[in-house]
Amino acid sequence: MILRGAIGSTLVLVGGLVTQVLPWTSPVATAPVLETLRESQAGRMTGLVVVVGGLAMLGSAWLRLLAEINPDHGSLQGGATALRLRLVHKATAAWSLPLLLAPPMFSRDGWSYAAQGALTHIGLSPYIWTPSIFDGQIREGVDPLWMNTPTPYGPVPLAWGSMVAGISDNPWLMVIGYRLLGVVGLLLLAWAVPRLAARTGQDVARASALVLACPLTVVHGIGGVHNDLVMAGLMAAAVAIAFDRPWVLGAALAGAAAAVKLPGGVVAIGVALVSLPTMAALAPRLRRLTSVGAVAVGVLVGTGVVIGVGIGWIHALDTPGIVRTPLSISTQVGAQLGRFGRIAGIGPVEDHALSVVRTLGLLVAIGIAVWMALRGRTGDQSDVVRSMGLLTLAVVLLSPAVHGWYLLWSLPFLASYRWGRPGDEALRDAALLLGIVAPLDSSLRGAPTEILVVAILVVMTAIRLRIAQAGHARRSRSSLAA
Incomplete structure (x- = not known):
């Protein structure tokens, strides 16, 4: 086997x-x-x-x-x-080791990460400068779509990429070095998932197998070199550490997750809920949410200040939306409404309809997060795992751009909760399918x-x-x- x-x-x-x-x-x-x-x-x-x-x-x-x-x-x-x-x-x-040496698989993002790390290493902010300024190998693998776009990622992967660029200027070696950040994510998940599963009554070994060894994680997280793997590890660890230790530690890890990709910060809600006593009143709930949020934002902003890139990611948050991904519900609905408007003779409204529906999708996701923060059960560790699984899944599905590896955001929480046989089988099949369909990536365009x-x-x-x-x-x- x-x-x-x-x-x-x-x-x-x-x-x-x-x-x-x-x-x-x-x-x-x-x-x-x-x-x-x-x-x-x-x-x-x-x-x-x-x-x-x-x-x-x-x-x-x-x-x-x-x-x-x-x-x-x-x-x-x-x-x-x-x-x-x-x-x-x-x-x-055993299954991850061969892919540590591979080129970026099923996506060219890894080559972009290498170029962004090189920019950071020479003191240029990837929130302002782009890979197009380079000559030679460092830019040859970068997708033309991202050649002139600033990065939407937080300061953590940029700092790691800068460190790797200081060791080697060979882009392939830089990608291999960058994969070690994914290994850090795997180690965090190996620690956190058993602790999440133990609090819900889920079988610890099965939850770990669903997260760590599944094709989705191995193929996209390691092979694809995507930042989502380390973000997922930080998110899971944030909630797991808040079970038994001061909430400040969980809040700091939530901030670190946001410093990889901003959506990772949503797990701060889970840290606040699990650290409160059962059936906490509104006032202490708001105080804890504010405190956890302040620590998380402090870590996010402070990390950018330390490595010298600040908060420039704010201006690049719409970069992923350049691509119309088929897995994004809001993108597909907006595109179909725009086509219908054109057919009906309303005019060229496709881009406008897409923008409006995508915005509505984000507002719905924010609404769900606010509702869960204000109405979610406090002090119930099992329910917090369930809530984080559902909330992160909603954020994924309602995002303007959705790739298969985005399920990594939800996977640690969904796998750690006992959903019953239908839910368990659905999660298993999704993790399998999203792994084996990896070749059907945008890299095959044309x-x-x-x-x-x-x-x-x-x-x-x-x-x-x-x-x-x-x-x-x-x-x-x-x-x-x-």
Whole structure:
């Protein structure tokens, strides 16, 4: 099982060397065999097949892991929680390790992070300056869409990127160094998720497997080099540490999460609620919310001041909205209303409709957060985990731009709560699907043949994995009954 997943990750790495964007002057991109494969459609298609095959093996290994650690009828039935957790940690490490060396997978964001870190290292704020000022390898992998846009990320990833840039100016090595920030996120989740799950009655090992070893985390968090992984780790740790320690520590971690990406700060609401006594009145609730918010904002602003970039991210918060992502509800509704208006002869209202609906979506998300802050149950640790799962999921779905890896914001909380069998299966299937559909990323824009082939392969893989999982579950129930 662990070996199967490790082989799958290795295949994703190998196929990615053919399919993913590399700096065109990189020695790897110009290696004899790889260059031939990368420059031909047949070679790229072969690489895509290898990648999807690797994702299928990884997904299959993960489903098997969930079955193995099942406390009711897994192979470790009756085994100590520590033993089952150890298996989860071994699988996570084995499956993540090959991707530490890969180029940015299924997105070119990693190359942008490297360029932003280089800007910070030479004393230029990425909130003002853009990768376009560079020459050579450092800008060659950056998506043209982000070449002239300021970064919307907080000061934490910029500080990390600056440190990495001080060690090496090779963009690929910088990406590998940047991935270590994702490893920090994994370690935070490995610590926090068992503590969240223990307070809700959820099986600790299963919750950890759903978060740490799932294809979504491994493929997007590690392979994709996305900041969302460390943000999720800080968010989960903020609530977990507030269970038993002074709320100030949780508030500081919430501020650190916001200093990665601003939406991470929403977890400050959970820190405030869990640190209050049961059924707290409105006045003490408001005081605690204000205090937690002040500490979180202090950490967010202070981090920017320390590294010299200030709060310039405020002016770049609309940068992600440049892309119209199919997973954003507000974007899809706004776009459809705009098209309807054009067809109806109202005029070119598509951009206006999109802006209005996106704004309404954000207002609804803010309204949900305010309602939860003022009406959510206080002092109930299990309910706070549930509330944070639902709130972060609402923030994700109502954002103007939504990518598959955004589910990482909610995953630690959703996996740590007992939703019952339908909810548990829905979460498992979402984490599996969002991982194996990773090749259907915007990096394939303008490549209809590749998109069609990968879509067919992904659908076949998903069906095959689902049938295999259902068959294994039936066999497990039959053996248990016998």
